[in-house]
């Protein structure tokens with residue numbers, strides 16, 4: 001029998017919530033973090049979504065790059081008995097990248113040369129996948145410090161979530177020995193780029209960073225030269241963190257057809273990358289409603305009058321249509337994703353407060 005999501009996550013140190021836009025990734029990540037804290041764990045809840053949604057979901061005015069402990073008083077409205085703790089943070093990709101350079105630079109001179117370089121300052125936005133890489137690099141660091149015994153990552157809405165998985169690989173490509181040999185050849189990059197021999201290098205740089213900042217690149221490369229070995233090692237360590245058996249990918253979807261289609265496509269990309277799903281959360285579903293037979297309709301009509309009874313019955317029919325639609329979506333997900341732990345989280349009332357909502361979702365996910 002398939003294990004429950006709670007049983008699967010009990011063995012994992014890292015949980016990465018992925019899925020289409022707007023399906024409830026942030027809500028699910030926060031609820032999983034709370035659910036794990038209710039089981040006594042010390043949890044870091046990390047988001048790379050620059051919008052303030054995680055802070056909002058946690059009823060906080062803001063979150064920063066530093067882990068912030070959520071007090072039991074603040075979390076009281078969740079109604080959860082939190083034996084552990086939750087620390088929440090929003091990744092600032094730029095700062096995290098600077099921290100990485102600071103760690104990897106062999107000395108202060110090298111660090112200053114890199115940090116003050118204009119290309120470097122553009123880098124976190126310019127290198128394809130660097131934002132995602134930074135997130136995973138931060139996970140790696142949080143994991144290595146052993147300050148937390150679980151880390152939950154909320155990912156941003158992404159059309160192409162594969163970018164996220166390929167980020168370490170792309171950064172490795174950027175620092176790849178062959179690439180750099182071309183760029184850092186003794187003749188100097190300026191000379192090479194000016195001459196015909198530079199054309200392939202030029203095309204390569206454009207390909208790798210996706211923008212044309214060539215004038216500054218030579219300076220950047222000589223500045224960053226001393227860090228390359230460290231970056232390479234870090235990128236491969238980070239890549240292997242994604243493959244680690246203690247890392248769990250949890251797919252969040254809603255039962256509507258478009259998110260279902262995206263989730264199925266993404267799950268197959270994950271599988272192809274050797275990163276099987278550890279769980280599926282179908283969020284905001286409409287539970288099945290009992291069929292009304294003629295006798296019930298007549299009894300209802302007798303009790304509250306025909307006009308009101310008609311309204312009630314019409315509402316019941318609408319609920320049935322939504323529930324039937326959701327069953328179709330859930331079935332498609334189950335068929336495509338196979339035997340993974342699955343949790344259905346119903347559409348909750350909109351009148352609940354943020355923390356009440358999180359508590360309710362946490363109880364559904366990790367009962």
Ligand SMILES: Nc1ncnc2c1ncn2[C@@H]1O[C@H](COP(=O)(O)OP(=O)(O)OP(=O)(O)O)[C@@H](O)[C@H]1O
Pocket residue numbers: 020021022023024025026027028049053155156157283284285345346347348349357361
């Ligand atoms: N089970 C639920 N019942 C009712 N509302 C929900 C439920 N889950 C999430 N929501 C609401 O749906 C909205 C989107 O949720 P959330 O921000 O978690 O999605 P997301 O996948 O993180 O979105 P994005 O892709 O934009 O980051 C929020 O307003 C949230 O409160």
Ligand SMILES: [Mg+2]
Pocket residue numbers: 025026027049053154155156157
């Ligand atoms: Mg979100």
